Amino acid sequence: MIKNRSAxxxxxxxTTQSAPDGRTALxxxxxxxxxxxxxxxxxxxxxxxxxxxxxxxxxxxxxxxxVLECASRARVESRPRAGLLGPGAVDVLERNGLADGxxxxxxxxxxxxxxxxxxxxxxxxxxxAGGRHHVVYPQxxxxxxxxxxxxxxxxxxxxxxxxxxxxxxxxxHPTVSFVAADGQRRTVESRFIAGCDGHHxxxxxxxxxxxxxxxxxxxxxxxxxxxxxxVAPSTDKIIYGISPRGFAGHMLRDxxxxxxYLQVEAATDAADWPSERIWEELHTxxxxxxxxxxxxxxxxxPPNVITMDSLFYEPMRFGRLxxxxxxxxxxxxxxxxxxxxxxxxxxxxxxAVAAALHNSDERPLDAxxxxxxxxxxxxxxxxxxxxxxxxxELSDSFARRLQDVRLDRLRTSPVAAAEFAEQYLSPV
Ligand code: APR
Numbered sequence: 001m002i003k004n005r006s007a008x009x010x011x012x013x014x015t016t017q018s019a020p021d022g023r024t025a026l027x028x029x030x031x032x033x034x035x036x037x038x039x040x041x042x043x044x045x046x047x048x049x050x051x052x053x054x055x056x057x058x059x060x061x062x063x064x065x066x067v068l069e070c071a072s073r074a075r076v077e078s079r080p081r082a083g084l085l086g087p088g089a090v091d092v093l094e095r096n097g098l099a100d101g102x103x104x105x106x107x108x109x110x111x112x113x114x115x116x117x118x119x120x121x122x123x124x125x126x127x128x129a130g131g132r133h134h135v136v137y138p139q140x141x142x143x144x145x146x147x148x149x150x151x152x153x154x155x156x157x158x159x160x161x162x163x164x165x166x167x168x169x170x171x172x173h174p175t176v177s178f179v180a181a182d183g184q185r186r187t188v189e190s191r192f193i194a195g196c197d198g199h200h201x202x203x204x205x206x207x208x209x210x211x212x213x214x215x216x217x218x219x220x221x222x223x224x225x226x227x228x229x230x231v232a233p234s235t236d237k238i239i240y241g242i243s244p245r246g247f248a249g250h251m252l253r254d255x256x257x258x259x260x261y262l263q264v265e266a267a268t269d270a271a272d273w274p275s276e277r278i279w280e281e282l283h284t285x286x287x288x289x290x291x292x293x294x295x296x297x298x299x300x301x302p303p304n305v306i307t308m309d310s311l312f313y314e315p316m317r318f319g320r321l322x323x324x325x326x327x328x329x330x331x332x333x334x335x336x337x338x339x340x341x342x343x344x345x346x347x348x349x350x351x352a353v354a355a356a357l358h359n360s361d362e363r364p365l366d367a368x369x370x371x372x373x374x375x376x377x378x379x380x381x382x383x384x385x386x387x388x389x390x391x392x393e394l395s396d397s398f399a400r401r402l403q404d405v406r407l408d409r410l411r412t413s414p415v416a417a418a419e420f421a422e423q424y425l426s427p428v
Contacts, residue, residue: 038187040066040156042353043176044194045164045203047076047157049139049339050325051196052146053346054353057096059155061354066188067150068161068178070197076159077147080228080300081139082339083253084109084238087132088428089340092347093142101145106137109252112424114407115241118289121411122237125421128414132425136252139339166193166206170319192353195323196346204327207318215312222308222391223268224249224261224333227278231297233258240390241286242407247390248285250294257300261333263391270303278303308332308387310380315369316345322368324349329376334386337379340428345372375427382423389420 042058044051047069058065069076085093085102093099110126110133126133150157160181167175177187195203204212224247232255239250246263253259262281264273279296286294311330316323325342348371352364389406393399409416 039189040064041190041357042066042192042194043068043188043190044196045166045176046195046197046201046325046327047071047143047147047159048196048198048325048342049142049146050327050342050346050349051194052143052150053092053096053098053343054194054196054324054350055155056098056146056150056153057347057350058354059150059153060096061350061358063354063357065150065155066190067155067157068164068176069157069159070162070164071159073147073157073159076140077144078140079143080253080257081143082333082336083136083138083251083259084336084339085135085137085142085343086336086340086425086428087134088426089343090135092343096347098146098149101141102135102137105141106135107252109134109136109237112238112240113235114410115239115243115286115288116404116407116411118287120239120288120290120292123410123417123420125417125424128418128421129425134336134425136254138253138257142339164197164202166195166203166321169193169206169321172320174320191320191357193321194349194353195321195327196325196342196349198326199330201327203321204313204323207321211318212313212315215314217308217310220308220310221266222387223264223266224306224308225264225268225270225273225278225303226306226333227260227262227282227303228253228300229258229260229297230256230300231258231295232256234293234295239286242390242392242403243285243287244392245281245285246392246394248282249390250282250286258297264305266305266307268305270305273303275299306333308334308391310383312373312376312380314373316372317365317369322349322353322365324372328372331376331380332383332387334390335379335383335424337376337383337428341372341376341379344375344428348372378427382426385423 041064044055044067047067055065055067111122111124113120113122161178164178173189174193175187175189179185197203233252241248249261251259283294313328316328324345331338352368355361355364
């Protein structure tokens with residue numbers, strides 16, 4: 001546990017006991033034992049980008065904030081995730097003083113390359129968008145910077161916090177109980193809970209069935225095999241390769257690491273893709289009639305299959321629990337919108353909660369879900385468009401002819417390029 005603020009160190013004397021349902025109840029009459037912390041204005045579940053952005057903004061506004069993260073600090077600061085941030089996300093980080101690392105080490109990204117019928121063409125999307133551009137910056141570095149910023153602002157994080165349970169969500173004092181790294185169960189009373197624990201976390205699952213609507217895309221036939229390799233990129237710009245064998249993507253991370261994607265059948269077993277097969281397929285699908293060579297390197301993790309299904313849960317609020325980021329949706333990796341949306345949600349959540357706590361103004365809370373979801377649906381549209389542009393309908397020649405036309409238009413029409421740029425860069 002990292003703890004650097006005495007205000008949260010629990011002057012209240014109490015112990016906890018397990019209730020028959022496995023949850024933990026406060027037992028104020030139990031033998032005295034110091035237990036920390038017992039109270040926080042806001043408990044944030046999950047130290048991903050959504051949770052940490054929310055936590056830093058709240059902590060800097062003087063809100064007692066506790067972050068609970070089930071993984072270790074080393075794990076969250078090294079776990080490879082996304083790597084491309086759009087201008088909306090960078091703006092959030094900039095205006096909250098969280099962009100130092102990004103400015104120092106991030107690489108601006110202005111152009112992307114498409115490969116189609118073995119010909120390469122470049123879309124100078126930043127030029128079409130008044131100079132707005134992406135920044136390539138590995139998400140784990142961003143997370144490490146956010147952890148440092150949060151701790152520096154006096155926030156408390158419990159890493160390795162397991163078996164998190166949420167209770168009394170519709171009361172004024174919802175509680176969160178968890179088993180801390182020392183094996184002790186603790187219960188924290190709060191005023192708000194920020195559920196930022198990703199798509200498989202506990203927060204959304206704590207909301208009673210029927211209270212959330214979910215809107216999903218049915219039966220996307222597409223999936224991508226995601227590959228992370230220890231090799232310098234063979235390009236200085238993202239490559240979208242559209243080949244008769246399906247899509248292949250060459251993404252950027254840093255000067256020693258590259259991310260690749262291969263379009264595969266949704267039911268693909270990643271175990272059927274040993275590294276030799278992956279490299280062979282990448283060579284074939286990214287082939288271009290030019291002097292270009294793809295450098296190979298060892299895989300940094302086993303490849304995994306990412307389905308392109310999209311899923312939205314609404315509203316993003318149940319009583320005093322607010323969901324943010326992947327806890328409230330799943331968007332495909334195309335167009336790299338997931339991290340940006342999570343960052344933007346984190347800021348919107350923090351400002352809404354701060355207004356409620358400091359000014360008793362609940363209007364931003366009431367508007368929270370709609371504000372985040374409107375942004376997310378716009379991002380989903382951009383992602384859907386990009387998927388249609390790059391994924392190949394292998395058994396549908398009609399769809400392939402339309403795809404050819406779309407790509408030709410993107411290559412030749414400034415209007416099509418400007419439209420692409422707008423969606424590629426907005427809203428995050
Ligand atoms: N208890 C505590 N922590 C949990 C729990 C739990 N039950 N379940 C998950 N977590 C933690 C995870 O270990 C992780 O650190 O919550 C965090 C969630 O972080 P992310 O998955 O990064 O979610 P989010 O902040 O919403 O960002 C998601 O990042 O990589 C991009 O595009 C990707 O859309 C995705 C976005």
